Amino acid sequence: MSATGSDAIREPALVRYSAIAVAIAFLGLSVVVPLASVLVQAFGQGAGRFLAALREPETWAAIRLTLLTAAISVPLNTAFGVAAAWLIARYDFRGKGVLTTLIDLPFSISPVIAGLIFVLLFGRQGLFGPLLEAHDVQIIFAVPGIVLATTFVTLPFVAREVLPLMQSQGSNEEEAALTLGASGWQVFFRVTLPKIRFGLVTGVILCNARAMGEFGAVSVVSGHVRGLTNTMPLQVEILYNEYNLVGAFSVASLLTLLAMVTLVAKKLLERSKAVRR
Amino acid sequence: MSALPFTRRAGVLPGYGLSLGITLFTVCLMVLLPLTALIVKASGVDWSDFSTSITGPRARAAFALSVGASLAAALVNGVFGTLVAWVLVRYRFFGRRVLDALVDLPFALPTAVAGIALATVYGQDGWLGSLLEPHGISVAYTRLGVTVALVFVGLPFVVRTVEPVLHELDPKVEEAAATLGASRVATFFRVIFPTFAPALLTGVSLAFARGLGEYGSIIFISGNMPLRTEIVPLLIVTKLEQYDYAGATAVAVVMLAVSFALLLLVNLFQARVRRARGLR
Numbered sequence: 001m002s003a004t005g006s007d008a009i010r011e012p013a014l015v016r017y018s019a020i021a022v023a024i025a026f027l028g029l030s031v032v033v034p035l036a037s038v039l040v041q042a043f044g045q046g047a048g049r050f051l052a053a054l055r056e057p058e059t060w061a062a063i064r065l066t067l068l069t070a071a072i073s074v075p076l077n078t079a080f081g082v083a084a085a086w087l088i089a090r091y092d093f094r095g096k097g098v099l100t101t102l103i104d105l106p107f108s109i110s111p112v113i114a115g116l117i118f119v120l121l122f123g124r125q126g127l128f129g130p131l132l133e134a135h136d137v138q139i140i141f142a143v144p145g146i147v148l149a150t151t152f153v154t155l156p157f158v159a160r161e162v163l164p165l166m167q168s169q170g171s172n173e174e175e176a177a178l179t180l181g182a183s184g185w186q187v188f189f190r191v192t193l194p195k196i197r198f199g200l201v202t203g204v205i206l207c208n209a210r211a212m213g214e215f216g217a218v219s220v221v222s223g224h225v226r227g228l229t230n231t232m233p234l235q236v237e238i239l240y241n242e243y244n245l246v247g248a249f250s251v252a253s254l255l256t257l258l259a260m261v262t263l264v265a266k267k268l269l270e271r272s273k274a275v276r277r
Numbered sequence: 278m279s280a281l282p283f284t285r286r287a288g289v290l291p292g293y294g295l296s297l298g299i300t301l302f303t304v305c306l307m308v309l310l311p312l313t314a315l316i317v318k319a320s321g322v323d324w325s326d327f328s329t330s331i332t333g334p335r336a337r338a339a340f341a342l343s344v345g346a347s348l349a350a351a352l353v354n355g356v357f358g359t360l361v362a363w364v365l366v367r368y369r370f371f372g373r374r375v376l377d378a379l380v381d382l383p384f385a386l387p388t389a390v391a392g393i394a395l396a397t398v399y400g401q402d403g404w405l406g407s408l409l410e411p412h413g414i415s416v417a418y419t420r421l422g423v424t425v426a427l428v429f430v431g432l433p434f435v436v437r438t439v440e441p442v443l444h445e446l447d448p449k450v451e452e453a454a455a456t457l458g459a460s461r462v463a464t465f466f467r468v469i470f471p472t473f474a475p476a477l478l479t480g481v482s483l484a485f486a487r488g489l490g491e492y493g494s495i496i497f498i499s500g501n502m503p504l505r506t507e508i509v510p511l512l513i514v515t516k517l518e519q520y521d522y523a524g525a526t527a528v529a530v531v532m533l534a535v536s537f538a539l540l541l542l543v544n545l546f547q548a549r550v551r552r553a554r555g556l557r
Binding site for chain 1: 310311314365383394429452532
């Protein structure tokens, strides 16, 4: 059973089994039970009702908006994350510490405050409110606000996965390629990108999962206009509050599936990264 | 070498200007500008409005609940998270990988999904609610419910912070303790625990900080009764919905200050531990 070391540093079997049992019971109660309840509620009344719930026009609009939001903010954050990681890992400059802190900042801010700051910026009473109103541009309670808030909360994901990888790998290969006459972009696409690919993909899928699942920040800026500014998590809330449990849990089960696929992909990537080393 | 900010010191690699440009542009536009808006708005709030917004009975109750429930949940996770990390690192058993993957689920599961799932499970007719209610324990629509949701949310922070430290623990140290006659229990508390205690404290603080700001997974199970089960993030949302931007900003600024102070403390503490270990 236990793989580690000699008998002197092993706990008695009874202790080991009880510890495992308590750990399983704790995770079972706090994680597995809620997870299972989502699936049971969604499919409990048959796959037909599940599919019908997803075909509701408002739900369908929410799914499309979520996909659109992720399709904009994930590529933006990928480009940003790679650039930021390259900058921080490869060069020495003043202000690096502050910059790193600012990049990580969205992780330590409550989602509600993440939404609030954009309302204060672009809302009717916000800093740019009068200017936007004069030009008839709406950001808050509209799709641009949702994209902005989502991009904000997912900003650090790619940089965080790629940066430690770049730092540990060093830049010898890049320098060798440059000496051999490769151009900057050739070095990036042929040397750097293959080197960071596992971290990059991990960052992108984590970023995507959060982009599609973000609730608090998006909820503040969305205004909940039915069929127009509701993403999937917001639609879950609306359906749940209307006591449409099958509908709410059907959308929720899609998001649960996304979370599970994300976790499995992350584990597989971690393993191939470990094998490669 | 120049002392100006953002001036490169050395190196032959290309792309400094481009990566600096992209990074600075994005950080200024997406992080600095919005935060400036918050500070500008907060500084424009009349001081007496500011203080009534954050010291009124409703705000005080919300802060007490958010801090109390986050602390309770972080402590629960400190105990069980350590146990889970220990089991994952030290024992090999059937289903270990599944258990390992489950730990990350609260990170990956959208908060709204967790919220409705917990509210349903702990509701009167729910799987766990129907078992607890006859014993007089109500979870849904109580402060206990807020704590339960925060335990769910905070678990990965403790496990994933403690785990790597347990991994790197040298078995020889434990063997030495055993050779010198220490019991397994004594070895755990006097040799193993001090090694991972800083990581544990960091994990608990991270879980606590996350708990303060958590919104989606709580609002469904809490019932959102002002003065009783209303958390701070919800108070901000409520004020926004009533177009009380000044009040929302005031509460948000206080909450931000609390969580930043907390993270700063964690960083200082970690630096200190690193220095102490380095000196030894």
